Amino acid sequence: MENTNLVDPEVYIEKGYIDSNEDVAFKRIYEACNLFGHRYKGYQRGGTYHPYRDDVTIWFPKLYTNNSWINTISTDENTIFERPSNSREVEEHMNLHIDSNIHKRIIFAHEKDIHGSLMYRFKGEYEIDVQQSYKEKCLVWTRIAERVNTFTSKK
Numbered sequence: 001m002e003n004t005n006l007v008d009p010e011v012y013i014e015k016g017y018i019d020s021n022e023d024v025a026f027k028r029i030y031e032a033c034n035l036f037g038h039r040y041k042g043y044q045r046g047g048t049y050h051p052y053r054d055d056v057t058i059w060f061p062k063l064y065t066n067n068s069w070i071n072t073i074s075t076d077e078n079t080i081f082e083r084p085s086n087s088r089e090v091e092e093h094m095n096l097h098i099d100s101n102i103h104k105r106i107i108f109a110h111e112k113d114i115h116g117s118l119m120y121r122f123k124g125e126y127e128i129d130v131q132q133s134y135k136e137k138c139l140v141w142t143r144i145a146e147r148v149n150t151f152t153s154k155k
Contacts, residue, residue, distance in 0.1 A: 009034050012150050018122050019147040020077070025111070025121040029060050032108045032120050037151040050106065052151050059105040060120055070138075073109070077123055080107065083138035090137060097139055103128045105141060106148055124148070 009031045012018045018035060026032045030040035036058060037051035050056040061082065063073045072081045084093050097103075104127045108120035125148050126141035133140045 009150075013152055015150065017147050017149050020122050020124045021146055023121070025113070025119040026108070027117075027119055029108075029120060032060070032122070033058060034153070035150045036106070037153050039153045047105075051153075053104075055102055056104045056106060056125070057102055058108070060108050060110055062110045073123070078143045080123075080126060080141040081136060081138050082141065094133060094137075094139055097128060098130055098133065104144070107141070 007024070009026065012024070012035055018024055029045070030038070033040050033048055038048065046061070047057050047059040050058055061071045061080070062069060063071050063080065065071075065085070068085055070081075070083050070085050073079070083090055104125060106125050107123040109123050111119055111121050113119055124143045125145040127144045129140045129142045132142070
């Protein structure tokens, strides 16, 4: 965690991709969103649409237990488990996402660095594993790419 690269999103837009093996994180959600063509000057939500890919959302999960969610990530970071903390909401939440046509997410995990500052660390692109989700009784996201393309903003 100490070597996290906090940089200007423009570096990765010019590069044309972002790779989880480069341990990249951003201080603000809007910086990560702008990697994919958004032109946000501020943004405070847990996710957004991808301006260039209709089958993908950009997600900023807290991968730790909090008041609303019990989200965890496997030690190899290849699997994310997402469930509402209210057990009565699990089935509805699963059905909402499994029944939608958007089964992929580019993920930036909400984390603290070694100094306690919040950041959004790039983890990769994940896809719902429907069978595993029903088995685990939560949404199970499996990493399908460690590197994803970045985009300039649509004018």
